[in-house]
Amino acid sequence: MTLPNRTPSLDLPLDAAVSLDRVTFAYDRADTLRDATLDVLPGTVTVLRGPNGSGKSTLLEILAGVRRPRCGTVRRSGSVALVVQRIDELVGLPVTVDEVVRMGTWRAGTRIRRSHARGAIGAALTQVGLEGCERQPFASLSGGQRQRTLLAQALVQRPDVLLLDEPDAGLDSESTEHLSRLLAAEAARGAAVVCISHDSSVIAAADRVVELSAGRIVSDSGH
Numbered sequence: 001m002t003l004p005n006r007t008p009s010l011d012l013p014l015d016a017a018v019s020l021d022r023v024t025f026a027y028d029r030a031d032t033l034r035d036a037t038l039d040v041l042p043g044t045v046t047v048l049r050g051p052n053g054s055g056k057s058t059l060l061e062i063l064a065g066v067r068r069p070r071c072g073t074v075r076r077s078g079s080v081a082l083v084v085q086r087i088d089e090l091v092g093l094p095v096t097v098d099e100v101v102r103m104g105t106w107r108a109g110t111r112i113r114r115s116h117a118r119g120a121i122g123a124a125l126t127q128v129g130l131e132g133c134e135r136q137p138f139a140s141l142s143g144g145q146r147q148r149t150l151l152a153q154a155l156v157q158r159p160d161v162l163l164l165d166e167p168d169a170g171l172d173s174e175s176t177e178h179l180s181r182l183l184a185a186e187a188a189r190g191a192a193v194v195c196i197s198h199d200s201s202v203i204a205a206a207d208r209v210v211e212l213s214a215g216r217i218v219s220d221s222g223h
Contacts, residue, residue: 016077017042017161017192018063023072025058032058034215036072042160045183045193047203050212056196057165059212063194064163078160083150085165090146091139097149098134101125104153124152127182129175143170151179155186162186164195168202180205 016039025033033055040046040063048056061067062074064082081104090100101124105117125131128148133141138149147170154162162183168176180202187193187207195202203209211219 015041016075018076018080018194019074020059020062020069021073021075023062023069023074025055025062025067025069031070032215033062033069036062036217038210038217038220040161040192040194042190042192043187044207045187045195045205046208046210047206048194048196048210048212049198049203050218054212055215056212058215060163060165060194060196063161076161079157080161080163081154081157081159083147083154083162083164083167085147085169093138095138096134097125097130097136097138097141100138100149101152101156104156120156121152124156127155127185128152129178144172144175147171148175151182155182158189158191160191162191162193164193166196166198168197168199173201176201 018040020036020038023033023036024031036055036059038059048059050056058067060082062069064080065074065076066082098121101121102117104124105120121134122131125133128151130145130148130152133145138146141149147167151164151167154164164183168179171179176199183193183195183202184205197203209219209221210217
């Protein structure tokens, strides 16, 4: 998912790429996220973990700006890309892998120069192990390949903040290890990476693990 560039805020905590301060979000008056405070630094991989319904996806979407909190503040610096699991709309469209990734070449309404787009798309597909699949229909891919295509769509943007909702879903162990290395490489280039994962290898490779339960952050290995 391509999200708009964000104007840097002077109120951001020192060096933070995105910051939440006492954020609460509610669906139909029932709090899904309560009093969440979190600063995410560039050059790090943060994993969000917790049981279903604990507020992980809501927290990720608030970090991305997809949802607005009921109270509290959210501050961001730089561009944001979000990789989601809900891809039913794309599966129903007659689009190729190339076309899905090309959607990521648009940032804040400005297209990456056409002369550069082809190389950028090819590099992103190579990163996720889908080189040579440009003309393949997106709907014909396996679940894991679709997830990797959406990851390539995010990578081609070279975002400052990369957010992923269970990017290891549908991946085998070898692909999951590759994903861990890829996320580390994105952090190494300076991106702030936040992903939801239950996979032990992804969690072990993270710089920080934030655990949620019943809408609250209950532990944070970064503190």
